[in-house]
Structures are given as C-alpha cells and as structure tokens.
Amino acid sequence: MTSDRRGPGEILVVSRSEVDSLLSPARCLERCLETFRWVGEGQIEQTNPVNLYIHDRLGPEPPFGHGVVQAFPAMIRPLDRAAVKWLSSFRMNPKRGLPAISALDLVTDTDTGMPLALVDGTSVTNARTGGHSTVGAMYLARPDSSRLAIIGCGHEGRTHALTLNERFPLEQVVAFDIYEQQANRFADEISARIGVPVVVAPDVETAVADADIICVVTTAPRPVLMEEWVPAGAHVCAATGFRDVDPACATSFDKWAVGWYGRDLAWVEGEEVGRIGGLRPGALSRADIFGDIATEIMPGHKPGREDDRERTIMTHMGMPALDAAVASLVYDLALEAGAGTWIEVF
Ligand SMILES: NC(=O)c1ccc[n+]([C@@H]2O[C@H](COP(=O)([O-])OP(=O)(O)OC[C@H]3O[C@@H](n4cnc5c(N)ncnc54)[C@H](O)[C@@H]3O)[C@@H](O)[C@H]2O)c1
Structure with a gap:
C-alpha cells in the first residue's frame, strides 16, 4: 500500500x-x-x-x-x-x-x-453510487443495452450516465428532470463528455418508453416511475429504493435484486424500514427479493439476467x-x- x-x-x-x-x-x-x-x-x-x-x-x-x-x-x-x-x-x-x-x-x-x-x-458518494448501480447492471441489464434513461439530472444522474457508459454500448441517453433547465444542462454536459446524443423528454413515461436501462435518481418524495411504464427487457437502477420508484416493481418484475443483504435488509424489514428511502413497514419483505449481488449473484450462486425480456430492478442503499x-x-x-x-x- x-x-x-x-x-x-x-x-x-x-x-x-x-x-x-x-x-x-x-x-x-x-x-x-x-x-x-x-x-x-x-x-x-x-x-x-x-x-x-x-x-x-x-x-x-x-x-x-x-x-x-x-x-x-x-x-x-x-x-x-x-x-x-x-x-x-x-x-x-x-x-x-x-x-x-x-x-x-x-x-x-x-x-x-x-x-x-x-x-x-x-x-x-456520488461516484460510488454510480459505481454500485453499474455493478448491478453488469449482472442484470442486457449486455447490449444502448438506450439509457436518466430520471433526475443531478449529481447521481451524472455519475450514473458516466459510469454506465464505461460498460454498455450507449447510443442514446434520454433525460428527464422536474426542472427542465437542469435536464438541459445535463444534456449539454453529458453529451459532450461521452459523445452520445442526450435528449430531454417531456415526462417520465416518455423518457423510459424505449429504454434498456432506467436510472431513477431523484429527490422526489414519492414514486415518479410507475411499474406499467417499464418496457420488457429493461433494467431499473433505483438509488433511492422505492421512495421514487413504484414499489410494485419489486413484486411484478422478474427479479428484484439488492446490493448486499447485510445492508439492504435493514431498510426492507429492519430498523430503517419506513424511515430511510420511503418504504412503509410491512410493504415488502426478504421473500420478495430474488437475490443480492455481493453474496449470491456475483459469486454465481444465483443467476443474473436469464433472458432478453426479463424486467429487473436493483436497489441498494449504499454499504459503508x-x-x-x-x-x-x-x-x-x-x-x-x-x-x-x-x-x-x-
Ligand atoms: N443508495 C445510495 O447509496 C445513494 C447515495 C447517494 C444518493 N442517493 C439518493 O439519490 C438521489 C439523488 O441524489 P443527488 O445527489 O443526485 O441529488 P441532486 O439534488 O443532485 O439531484 C436530484 C435531481 O432530482 C430532481 N428531481 C426532484 N424531484 C423530481 C421529480 N419529481 N421528477 C424528476 N426529477 C426530480 C431534482 O430537480 C434534481 O435535479 C437522492 O434521493 C439521494 O438520497 C442514494
């Protein structure tokens, strides 16, 4: 060292x-x-x-x-x-x-x-959160994912786009923010940095309509991405858990993965439930989770994505x-x- x-x-x-x-x-x-x-x-x-x-x-x-x-x-x-x-x-x-x-x-x-x-x-924090979402996407998103949607054009929106660009053949980024000016600034900056066109969508539903990977990285206090808007084959990176993503994604998608049980169960059914990330007590439990990245999916004890039409989501509340x-x-x-x-x- x-x-x-x-x-x-x-x-x-x-x-x-x-x-x-x-x-x-x-x-x-x-x-x-x-x-x-x-x-x-x-x-x-x-x-x-x-x-x-x-x-x-x-x-x-x-x-x-x-x-x-x-x-x-x-x-x-x-x-x-x-x-x-x-x-x-x-x-x-x-x-x-x-x-x-x-x-x-x-x-x-x-x-x-x-x-x-x-x-x-x-x-x-900004950088490693884009990093952990990208690690999850490497196991759960289609390897040929080329259309990225970023919902929330702040710090995390930037690190998610930049880090996913390291591993996926991005051809188009669609951005949405509740403040259009934020989305426009993001589009100018990110298209210049990664050399991929970034277009601003008028709403979340339009932004995600064709997406392969959807990152929801807002400070919204309630869900802005609804389960029924997510197309077949898409992977969702949910940095704020189900505070800004419809919790129906956890149960209706083919796979809900977490980063590491040791961290994420505290938020799903432990002492943080209801207090961090907006999940209501009893709304979801470990039984709804397909697996974690650190101890199950990455070491190969459970599969990641298994076919092109699966809808997948990873939540991770950030481990120390x-x-x-x-x-x-x-x-x-x-x-x-x-x-x-x-x-x-x-
Ligand atoms: N899981 C983790 O480890 C982890 C780590 C860091 C941040 N986060 C979470 O990620 C989220 C984003 O963090 P950040 O640092 O990028 O914040 P930020 O303030 O830089 O950006 C948030 C963006 O979301 C936009 N926004 C707010 N409400 C919206 C809505 N209804 N629809 C669309 N856009 C909306 C804001 O205008 C802003 O541009 C926060 O909720 C934060 O708690 C999670």
Whole structure:
C-alpha cells in the first residue's frame, strides 16, 4: 500500500474538486467491483450505518426536509485500511441555499491505527453510487443495452450516465428532470463528455418508453416511475429504493435484486424500514427479493439476467465498504498526484 512519509498526526485533506479530477468513472467502477467481491468473500468488516434521526420520516416533513446524520464504518482487509463516512441528508436543504447531502470520509491505516486522510465524501458518494448501480447492471441489464434513461439530472444522474457508459454500448441517453433547465444542462454536459446524443423528454413515461436501462435518481418524495411504464427487457437502477420508484416493481418484475443483504435488509424489514428511502413497514419483505449481488449473484450462486425480456430492478442503499474502499483509493491517487493539503492535527 502507498503510504505517506509525514508525521503520525498529519493527514491529507482532499477537496471535492480534487476528488472529481482524480477519480475517473473507470477507476471508481473497478474499485466498486473489487469491493462487492471482497464483501462476498468475507474480507470486509462493516456495520450498517449508525443513524441519528433529526426528524422521523414517519412524521410530517419539516420545512427543510427530514434530516438524518449517519456514520458508515468499514474495514477493508485487502487494503489495510478502515474508514468512516459522516453523512448528513436534508432533502429540502437547497431551499435554504445548502446542499441536500454533505459528507466527509476519514481514512485510517489499519497497520498502525493512524489517521491518513479526510476526503470530501459527497463526491465519493456520488461516484460510488454510480459505481454500485453499474455493478448491478453488469449482472442484470442486457449486455447490449444502448438506450439509457436518466430520471433526475443531478449529481447521481451524472455519475450514473458516466459510469454506465464505461460498460454498455450507449447510443442514446434520454433525460428527464422536474426542472427542465437542469435536464438541459445535463444534456449539454453529458453529451459532450461521452459523445452520445442526450435528449430531454417531456415526462417520465416518455423518457423510459424505449429504454434498456432506467436510472431513477431523484429527490422526489414519492414514486415518479410507475411499474406499467417499464418496457420488457429493461433494467431499473433505483438509488433511492422505492421512495421514487413504484414499489410494485419489486413484486411484478422478474427479479428484484439488492446490493448486499447485510445492508439492504435493514431498510426492507429492519430498523430503517419506513424511515430511510420511503418504504412503509410491512410493504415488502426478504421473500420478495430474488437475490443480492455481493453474496449470491456475483459469486454465481444465483443467476443474473436469464433472458432478453426479463424486467429487473436493483436497489441498494449504499454499504459503508463502498465509501471506505473508494475514499482509500482517492487517498492513494492523491499521494501519487501530489494533490491535497497536509494538515497537522496533533
Ligand atoms: N443508495 C445510495 O447509496 C445513494 C447515495 C447517494 C444518493 N442517493 C439518493 O439519490 C438521489 C439523488 O441524489 P443527488 O445527489 O443526485 O441529488 P441532486 O439534488 O443532485 O439531484 C436530484 C435531481 O432530482 C430532481 N428531481 C426532484 N424531484 C423530481 C421529480 N419529481 N421528477 C424528476 N426529477 C426530480 C431534482 O430537480 C434534481 O435535479 C437522492 O434521493 C439521494 O438520497 C442514494
């Protein structure tokens, strides 16, 4: 493992713009694939996020949204690193000029226990979420998927388009956002970056009508993608679970996969149900899930896609291992590039 030659109390601070320039979608995807494999092999120790609910989602929504502050700890044995993401989500924060999501990743060396780096966790979260959706799509979407629909043209919309483009022969992207200006900006930026035409659709139903892969990455408080609009053969990447996707997709599609049971069951039938991601208590259960990517589908214990007409969906609420492993990669990339700012903390 690369290591710095600074004093034990010096850490490297890596800012958002530095993460964005250091971490390519290809490198991030490669690390996400390794992380799912390590989770399946039992080489990672992680706990579900520690959730500090400022407001309970089961109660009425306050003016700036239901707030939650979460800690995501994980130890990645193959990297000799541990990290924790410290994340805040306030859905309606943009109404007061603040981001809905903000996060910091603290990376530690597990040989010495010394802190190594403080990395902007928002950009890492954005990148690894596009990464984990792409890992799921590699097993569940048709390999020849060329038509991508992006519903919600924010940070996740961007990382999903960029990362899926690494693995699928995209020929067309159709975008929809409740704010047309957002969708137009996204179309200009993404078509220039990936060299594929991006058209803006007038509504969600039109956007998904011909899609092979549909990413629903909005901050909408209720479903914007309805089950009956999803064509045969399509795969849905649902980054917010069933908060913005019709829960009927879980039971009517051929396969509903999750990223890793250890994380996702807390949201489906554990302590988070009803509070994170909008699923109502008792609405769905483990029995509705076909399999998980990390321990069943990726190691080959269960099949991924089996025919061209299957409709599939993957939900994953984000496991701490992904943040830890990608933040650790960012630290290594920053050392290699001589980027970041050293801070003496003790
Ligand atoms: N599963 C995970 O690990 C994970 C990780 C990060 C983010 N997320 C979730 O992904 C979602 C998107 O995050 P982001 O950082 O891209 O947010 P963002 O604010 O950058 O973008 C969200 C976009 O959704 C649009 N939108 C809101 N309501 C809409 C509607 N009804 N129809 C269409 N578009 C609508 C907004 O205008 C905005 O452009 C959030 O809900 C977030 O909680 C999940």
